[in-house]
Amino acid sequence: MTNKIIAVQGNHPSKLNPKSDTSVFLANEIQSKYKIFYYDPKNLSIINSKVAAEGFFIKFDYNNKKFFKILKKQKLNLELCKFILIRQDPPFNLEYISTTYILDQIKHKVKIINDPTSIRNVSEKLYSAKYQKFMPATIFSQNLDEIKSFFKKNKKVIVKPIHSYSGNDILLMNSYNSKTINKFIKKHDHIMCQKFLPKISKGDKRVFIINGKVVGAISRVPKKGSFLSNMSKGAVPINIKLTKSELKISKLISKDLKKENIFFAGIDFIDQKLNGDINVTSPTGLKSFYDLSGINLAKLFWKELKA
Structure with a gap:
């Protein structure tokens, strides 16, 4: 056995x-x-x-x-x-x-x-700080003055916990509200604030990375009236292709993740911008990709792993 x-x-x-x-x-x-x-x-x-x-x-x-x-x-x-x-x-x-x-x-x-060491080292949202030139305006902070200043510049802002998942606890705010932000920080400590990208209504793209290679992608379109592209929140997966820019950024990150000893990851784009989620704890989407494309990335996963 x-x-x-x-x-x-x-x-x-x-x-x-x-x-x-x-x-x-x-x-x-x-x-x-x-x-x-x-x-x-x-x-x-x-x-x-x-x-x-x-x-x-x-x-x-x-x-x-x-x-x-x-x-x-x-x-x-x-x-x-x-x-x-x-x-x-x-x-x-x-x-x-x-x-x-x-x-x-x-x-x-x-x-x-x-x-396991790599999972600890690659904090899913904080790790993306090294790729901020490919992202919408983003800060990681619990300093109220910094956050207030960010809202002043960017108006409509997505506020995320750094260590959550599946679209849980994410807020879309049209203006700075000190009571709401204080409560959020009290619960989550450091938070991620990001300029809202309205084209999320057309979906985000989830890119699959296996063993340092970009192997496929799907888009996840939020349900009507929602800004959350997580399938657990009712988003619908559709088949898509990556743009040249998205592919270039994905390949760069996939090489970095291989150096970090991350075998399987998922990264996300909204409107051709990296949204700052480098999924390494429990990446998802392979079954949906198979249902949409007929391509079985589970076969590739095991082939690469056994190699």
Whole structure:
């Protein structure tokens, strides 16, 4: 059984939507060759100097209404795995960070995607600060004077938490409101403020990066009346091509991410501008891309990983 197991650290399958979920899509692609062991991050431990997880072996089936079957519950020494996929949703909080430190103990013995040290080093929004020349006007701050000044220059502003996900807690503000901003900072500490791009109504583009290569993209169009392009918030995916400018920027970032030891990532554009989300914790969209294009990036994912 050694090395014929792939572990997935993620949210319980009952919370996933098989029609769009990338973790299910990746596991489904490889389960004929490897056993899939699934565990929740809270069930990850170091016991007697061994990294172990309480979880279960699982089989996925897109043809059944109940798309997964738990085969056997077990505590597993994760050193027995060939690969471990870190796939739980953010927020990137202390629990998330703790799991990366635990998995650091075995990353020299088991290939972990994405590398736990790299996940800590590549803060999904703050990492984009090095690419600000490709972005709309953006600041990262909790200084009220700086934020007020930013609003004065840019009028309509998107306000985001730095460590959240899936469009949660994002505000669109037409003017500076000290009470709202104070409350937001109290909850989230440093925040990201970005000039609003009205062409978000036409969708944002999610670019997929695997092993330092730009391998595909989709657009996600917000539902009517919304400025959120996350599919979990009702956005609809459509097939698109990248412009020359978007491709050039994507290739530059993909090379940098490879140097950072990030194997799988997603980056986003609005109106040909990078929106500052460098998704490395649990990138999504591969199933939607397959449904739209017929191109199975899960096959490429495993091919590149095994190479």
